[in-house]
Amino acid sequence: MIRDTIKAAQVSAMKAGDKPRLAAVRLILAKLKDKDIELRTAATLPDDDALVIDVLQKMAKQRRESITLYEQGGRQELADAERGELAVIEEFLPARMTEDEVKAVIAAIIAETGAAGMKDMGRVVGALKASHGTQVDMAAASGLVKAALSA
Template sequence: MLRDSITQAQKDAMKAREKERLAAIRLILAKIKDRDIELRTATATGDDDATISEVLQKMAKQRRESITMYEQGGRQELADQEKAELAVIEEFLPQQMSEADVTAAIESIKAEIGAESVKDMGKVMAELKARFAGQMDFGKASGLVKASFG
């Protein structure tokens, strides 16, 4: 399970005295704990790995945005710190699909559901999210879906 591997990575980082890595892993665990608390009030709890993967993807997206902003602002030391955290977060994320694989998946789903125009974009995106959660960047996929109807 993903939760166990993150906890084990924390222990390994403590033993190896890797301060930066340990700090990033503790951030991950704190976000997961926050999410667990949010889900206590929810009626249905989903798959634990899927929930953790969702948290990790959100954290990775935030880091990527921060890196861009810091680099534009000339704050390279902060950008480097964010990059280090992003590298640790990405260790626990499932392998992302390549752009070619995403395009192939889009075409396959379009053929399956008979999507013919941009009006069907929502149906295609919903199916992508259902089948490939955690395996692709849906922001980029959305652009590819839109382009495929162009």
């Protein structure tokens, strides 16, 4: 389980005295605890790994946006700190699919669902998210789906 890997990383960062890594790992664990508390009243609980991946993806997206804003504002030291946190977060995420792999999966889903045009985009994106949601950047994938359906 990913959560156990994160906890082990916390222990190893403490033993190594790696303060920036330890801070990032503690941040991840705090976000996971917040999500656990939020889900206490939920009727159904998602799979733990899916929950952890969802939290990590949101954190990574926030870091990428912050890096862009800090660089535009000329705050390189803050952008570098965010990059360090992003690197730690991405260690725990599953490997991302390449653009070519995503295009191949999209083509397979289009053939499987019989999608013919832009009206079927939601169905294709939904199927992509259900089958490969943790390995694909959905923002970029929707553009690829749109290109594939309009071609």
